[in-house]
Amino acid sequence: MTTITESMLATIEDELQRQVARLDQPRTQQFHEMLTYHMGWTGEGAGSLAAGKRIRPLLTLLSAASVFNGEEKGDNTSDPNWLHAKSAAASVELIHNFSLVHDDIQDNSDLRRGRRTVWVKWGAPMAINVGDALFVIANQAILDLADHYPAEIVVRASSILNDCCLDLTRGQFLDMSYEERDDLGLEDYWPMIGGKTSALLSACTHIGSLLGYANENQQEAYRLFGYHLGLAFQVQDDLLGIWGDESLTGKSVASDLVEGKNSLPILFGLGKNGRFAERWRQGPILLDEVRRVSALLEDEGARAFAETVAEAETQKALGYLKEANPYGEAGEAMLGLANMLLKRKQ
DSSP, X not given: OOOHHHHHHHHHHHHHHHHHGXXXXXXXXXXXXXXXXXXXXXXXXXXXXXXXXXXXXXXXXXXXXXXXXXXXXXXXXXXXXXXXXXXXXXXXXXXXXHHHHHHHHHTTOOEETTEEOHHHHHOHHHHHHHHHHHHHHHHHHHHGGGGTSOHHHHHHHHHHHHHHHHHHHHHHHHHHHHTTOXXXXXXXXXHHHIIIIIHHHHHHHHHHHHHTTOOHHHHHHHHHHHHHHHHHHHHHHHHHHHHSOHHHHOSOTTHHHHTTOOOHHHHHHHHHTSHHHHHHTTSOOXXXXXXXXXXXXXXXXXXXXXXXXXXXXXXXXXHHHHHHOXXXXXXXXXXXXXXXXXXXXX
């Protein structure tokens, strides 16, 4: 029997391909290929690993399907609410991928999910255009909601999406501008990850609940669930970036220290002004120093602090999810997805 999550993921993929096909025209077929490559559908290594987990559109559809408004919905695997919300789900995933294409250029990243990045294959100017196209198609996709929803809901969903996009650029600005600073504290961390990570996740759950016809209080609970889910997810990512199991994460635990990332444990360690901070301020961390430097960071309490923060944000997220009271099979699937994301090891 097909689960609601499986049905949603199949629908998401079909809708994404339909939206991106706007560029599948005789003179722009190579342009279309650039987008399909980045989305994981074509080229070397194409497949589910290249495409990613589609967490954001799945959260959007689960939010739409799980709203309880006092009426029995029946089997919500066929509930029209989430099917009608599919263009919004595609929209948030396209926004996510637009940001990834541009991030790869800004970070000078050669690989994305084990494959060459778009800018490496076709050059930075073309990759910028690919990111721009994904952004525009995302905004076209959100307007497709007009086929099923009244104008005021479509305008509200579009407004949430565009507010989120501005937050994404704020977060990215802070991330890049922080690279040149050595005076950062813990208070500088939260606005950065609130933009880079939490903004889109909260937009997903907010838009989804809106499209499920949640009332204002329910929408706010769904939105705050997504926001704190993002904060917890990022703090966990920071922990895994220094102390994770490389065989599970697929990422070197040296990278965050060697790259000088302003993660939560590192900012905590700098604030302690101990041996870690002394070494950090002397210049870039070398590969053969990583084990010793990460041990210094742990000894000064950075790991324990970040774990405490991650747990606190996890409990906040789960608390808001309980307040949202997600319903039925979709609600169970959302709780399962939340627990998977909040307690992951990779």
